[in-house]
Amino acid sequence: MIPAKLPYNETERIEVLNSLKILDTVADDDYDNLTELASFICSTPISLISLIDTDRQWFKSKKGLTACETSRDMSFCAHAILDPLEILEVPDARKDIRFIDNPLTQIETPVIFYAGIPLNTEQGIPLGTLCVIDHKPNALTSEQKEALKKLGKQVERLLLLRTKNNELTITKESLKKHNGLLKEFASVVSHDLKMPLANLILTSDIVKKKYSNEIDDKGKEYLDYLKKSSLSMSDYITKILDHYECISYDIDDTQQFGINDLLEDVIDLMSIKDNCEILTPEKNIDINCNSTALQQIFINLIGNSLKYGDKEKTIIEIEARDNNDFYEFKIRDNGRGIEKEKLETIFGLFVTIGHLDNTGEKGHGIGLSTVQNLVESLGGIITVSSELGSYSEFVFTIAKRL
Template sequence: MISNAIPINENFRLEALKSLDILDTKSQKEFDEITALAAYICETDMALISLVDNDRQWFKSKYGLKTCETPRDNSLCSHVVLQPHAPLIIKDTREDERFNDSPIILEEKPIIFYAGIPLIDKDGFALGSLCVMDSVPRELSNKQLESLNALAKQVIILFELNKKNNDLQIIQNKLKKHNESLREFARVISHDLKMPLANVITSTDLLKLKLEDKLDNESLEYFDYIKTSSFSMSSYISDVLDHYESESLIHNKPEEFYLNHLLSKIVDLLAMKPDFTIYFPEEDPIIQCNKLALKQIFFNLIGNSIKYNDKDQIIISIEINEDENFYYFRITDNGMGIPNDKLDTIFELFTTANTTDRSGNKGNGIGLSTVEKLVKNLGGYIKVSSKEKVQTTFEFSIKKSN
C-alpha cells in the first residue's frame, strides 16, 4: 500500500474529531444498526464506522469484524479523508496500483472490495468514513451508493447528538454540584439565623413585659411588629430549607401505608381549630409510595388551603383514584381562590398570587415550588384550577412503585 499523505487541514481535522468525545467509547446500538444495514444494502461481508485518528483508525462500529482499531499507515479509510467530497470506491484492491504491492488483510480476511463514504462534520472536516468491504470483487449500484451516502449523514447526526448529550450531562453534573452547595448553604444559614431570631422573639416579649407600664400603646405596638416580622422571617427560612432539602426526600424507599392515617397525622401537626372540616377519601386506601415525600406534598397543600381561606368555616376535600401505573390525588378547598393571570406561574419559585393569607401575611412563593419539585421527582404531574372567592383544586399524580 502506498503510504498515506496527510490532509492540509490535519491539525484542525483532528481537533474537530476529538471535540466529539467519541473516540474509545463503548459500542452503541444506534451505530451498530447502521453498519449492519450498510452491509445488508451493499451485500458485503463487512462494514465499519471508521474514525481516522493521529496514528490509527478506530472503529466506532463494526459488522463482520472484531478488531477495534488498526494502524493508520495501513488503512484504506485514511485515504478517504484526503478527498472529503467524494467516495472512495475500489472494485479490486489487487488491481489498484495504490494497494496492489501487498495484500490488505483484516483478521485473516483479504480486503478485495472497498467503498468508503467520507464522514463530514458541520464545518467540512472529514472525520473518517462509513465503509463496506468484501473479500471478493464487487460493484455498487447507484441506489446502493445513494443509500450508503444517506447512512453516512445519519452517522454524523448521531455524532452531533452524542456530543450534545455529553455536554448536557456535564452541565447536569455541574448543576447538581451547584445545587448541593446551595442546599448546604441554605442549611447552614437556616441554622445560624434561626437561633438569633428566636432570641429576638423572646427578648421582644421580655422587653414588652418590662416596659408595659412605661410606654404608651402605640409604642408597645412596635414590639408586636418586631415579633410578627421575626416569625415571618423564621417561616421564610424554614421554607427555603424545606425546598432545598426536598430532593433528599426522593431517595427514601417506598412504603406501604393507609392514606387516611397519613392525612390524620398531617392534620394533627397543623393543629386545626374547630372552624375546620376536612373530608378524607371514603375508602381508606392502602398505597405504596415514598411516604415522606407524599407527606410533605400534602402538608404544604393542606396548609395553603387553610392559610389562604377567607371563609368562616374552612372546608377541604381530598380524593384519590388510581390505575395500573399512577395514583391520582385531588385536594379542593373553599378558599380565596387564585387569580386567573397567576395560575400559569403559581409553581415558580418565589412567585406568589399577591394575596395575603388568613392572618394578613403575604406568602413567600416557596411552598408550591417545593410541591411541584417533589411531584415531578416522583414521576408525576401537578395542575391547579381555581375560581376566585369560591374554591381552588390541586390535582397531582404519583407514579406507582412497581
C-alpha cells in the same frame, strides 16, 4: 502505498472525536446492528464503523473482522474522510496507486474491495466511516450505495445522540456542583440570619416579662410587633431555603408507593384541626416517582388550603388518576378562592394575591413557585381554577418513570 494526507481541519477533528469519549468503548448493539445490515445489503463479508484517531483507525463496530484497530498509515478510511460528502469506492486495491503494496492487501484475507461513506458531525467534520470490504474485486450497485449512505446517516445520528448525552452529563455534574454550593450557602444563611432573629424573638419575650411593670402598653405593643416581624422574617427565610432546596432534589431517585400512604404521612405532619376534613382518593393507586418531591407539593397545596380557608369547616378533596404516560392529581378546597385576574401570575416567585391568611399574615409568594418548579422537574404541568368565595382547584401531572 500512499498514506492519506491529513484533513485541513485535523486538529479540530481530533478534538471533536476525543470529546465524544467513544474510543476504546465496549461493543454496542445499536452500532453492531448497522454493520450487520451494511454487510448484508452490500453482500460483503466485512463491514466496519471506523473512527480515525491520531495514528490509528479504531473500530467501534465490526462484522467479519477480529482486529480492533489498525495503523492509520494503512487505513483506507483515512483516504475516505478527505472527501466528507462522497463514498470512496475501490473496486480492486491491487490496481489503485494509493493502495498498491498496502500490507492489508497482502494478508491471508486481504482487503481487495473497499467502499466507505464518511461519518460527519452536524458541522461537517468527518470522524470516520461506515465501510464494507471484500476479499475479491467487487462493485456496489446504485441501490447498494444509496443504502450505505442511509445507514451512514443512522450512525451519524447515534454519534450525535452520544454528543448530546455527554453534554447532558456535563450539565448534570455542573448542576450537582452548583446545588452543593447552594446547600452550603443555605447553611450559612440559616445560621447567620435565623440565629440573630431567634435571639430577637427570645430577647423581646425576656424584656417584656422582666420589665413588664416599667413598660407601658405602647411599649409592649412595639415588643409584640418586633417579635411578630422577626417570626415573619424567619418564616420567610425558611421558605426561600425550601424553594431553592427543591431544585437539588435528585428526581431520578424514584420509589414506588401508594398515593394514600404518602398523603397520610403528609396529613400527620400538618397537625390538621377538627374543623378540617381531607378526603383522600378512593383508590390507593401505585405511584413511581421521587416521593420527597411529591410530598413537598402536597404539603404546600394543602397548607395553602388550610391557611386561606374561610368556611366554618374546611373541606379539601384530593383525587389521583393513573393515565397512560402520566399521573394526574387534583386538590380542591372550599376556601375563599382567588380573583380571576390573578390566576395567570399566581405561580410567579414572590407574587402574592394580597389576601391575609387565618393568622393575619400576608403570604411571601414562594410556596406556589416552589410547587411549579417541582411539578415541572417531575415532567408535568400544573394549572389552577377558582371562583372567588367558593373554591380553588389545582390540577397537576407528573410523568411516569420506568
